[in-house]
Amino acid sequence: MSTTSPDPYAELAPLRHHEPLARWTTLRIGGAADYFFEPQKPEHLAALLDRLEADAVPFRLLGGGANVLAPDGGVRGAVVHSGGMRRIFREDNCLRLWPGVTNPQLVRSASELGLSGVERLIGVPGHVGGSLAMNAGSADWGLWDQVREVTVWQPGGTLQALSREQVGPLYRDGNLGQAVVLEALIELEAQDPAQVRQRAEDFLRRKNSCQPVTLPSAGCAFRNPPGKHAGQLLDAAGLKGLAVGQAVVSERHANFIVNRGGASAAEIRALLEQMESAVFAAHGLRLRRELVVWPEPAAVCGDNN
Ligand SMILES: Cc1cc2nc3c(=O)[nH]c(=O)nc-3n(C[C@H](O)[C@H](O)[C@H](O)COP(=O)(O)OP(=O)(O)OC[C@H]3O[C@@H](n4cnc5c(N)ncnc54)[C@H](O)[C@@H]3O)c2cc1C
Known part of the structure; x- marks a missing residue:
């Protein structure tokens, strides 16, 4: 090319x-x-x-x-x-979603239609395709909980319709491998639109009260280890405020790395490594990254993770 x-x-x-x-x-x-x-x-x-x-x-x-x-x-x-593919189609209490539907668009449309189930995505930036790849959501819920079926492209050009059971999503990991989401059918529950909207607003208020939302970030850097909170482990290791150049561990939430202006990917990677070492030294635990780090061009590329 x-x-x-x-x-x-x-x-x-x-x-x-x-x-x-x-x-x-x-x-x-x-x-x-x-x-x-x-x-x-x-x-x-x-x-x-x-x-x-x-x-x-x-x-x-x-x-x-x-x-x-x-x-x-x-x-x-x-x-x-995926940003050009933003259409939503209603099918009874289900919504068929193109992969570029944004999470706020999804929550807004579902609440206007009086369909409950995705309110927890209100403060989660991103698109449906990426959110299925990450199984985005809260500690005890992920978008895959609502999925009836996804249509995916597989390397080699095969198109497949897969159920949730066939994919086997995990906590903060859609378990998609190399598959690319083309479309998703999610199941919701009919409820009073005002109640659905109220629930979404409550989730947003709670989220905004404890997460840094004014500086650029990518949400939580690490997944919660079973039964523990990565943010608490990082906080207990004294990491709030730790900086490498312009990349800083948020003072508000120790699992958020924020860009205070002009940070580089190299600075974020160095900070991630320092956070991992500090938590291992303090708690003997190896954190798993939630942030998807794409390699610098000299490294091999070609996968979607
Ligand atoms: C302020 C803030 C708050 C956040 N809060 C939360 C939270 O509460 N809960 C939570 O879970 N996350 C949270 N996040 C993280 C982020 O919002 C979610 O992970 C979100 O689902 C990412 O979606 P995206 O479209 O931006 O994915 P991207 O970041 O664009 O991509 C993520 C991964 O998905 C892959 N991908 C993208 N599109 C497709 C596709 N069509 N098919 C297959 N793979 C694809 C990419 O290659 C990449 O590997 C937060 C982020 C921010 C900035």
Whole structure:
């Protein structure tokens, strides 16, 4: 694929060359992707992935960029962004979702329709595809709890409809492997719209009272170990305020790394390592990262994790 030839992918998706990823991640970090595609329909997404695979162009999926640390050196190959695919279709008490539906859009639509089940996503930035990849939600609930079926693209070009049981999602991990979400069917419960809206507002108020929301971040850096809270372990290890350059452990919530202005991916990676070492030294526990760290370009790329 050459940057000077006419765009051979034009019928599948709008393409930008050398697109800075810092524009598309909530941490506001990341160098340029060689190719940045925004397909407008799930069938175009599937055809684009077939084409990239056939042309041996490595690619990564990007939703709201709310859980990704994009590399300072950018991405050699393609980033495929789901933001152009935002449609929601009602089917009785179910909603069929395209992968670029944003979580706030989903919560708003469901509450207007009087459908309860996704209120806890109200303060969780991101898109449905990325949120299924992460099984986003709260300590005791994840988006997969509502899923009846997802349609995915698999490497090799196979399209599959998979049930929740077939995928086997885990805590903060959709267990999707290399599969790309094209569409999801979620099951909700009919309730009074005012009550659904009220519940969503309560969740948002609680979240905003304990999480830093004014500085760029990617939410929790680490998953909670079984029966414990990563934030409490990090706090007890005295990490609030620890900084590497412009990357800082939030004073408000020790599991949030915030970018106080101009932080680099290298600074975030160094801070993650310091946090991991400090928790291991203090508690003998190895934390698992929730933040998805894309490697710098010199490293091997081509998967979606
Ligand atoms: C202020 C703040 C608060 C947050 N609070 C929470 C919270 O309470 N609970 C929580 O769980 N998370 C939270 N997060 C993290 C983040 O919002 C979630 O992980 C969110 O679901 C990420 O979705 P995304 O679309 O931004 O995914 P991205 O960050 O774009 O991508 C995440 C992963 O999904 C993959 N991916 C993207 N699209 C697809 C697709 N279509 N098919 C397959 N894989 C795909 C990417 O390649 C990547 O591996 C918070 C983040 C912020 C900034």
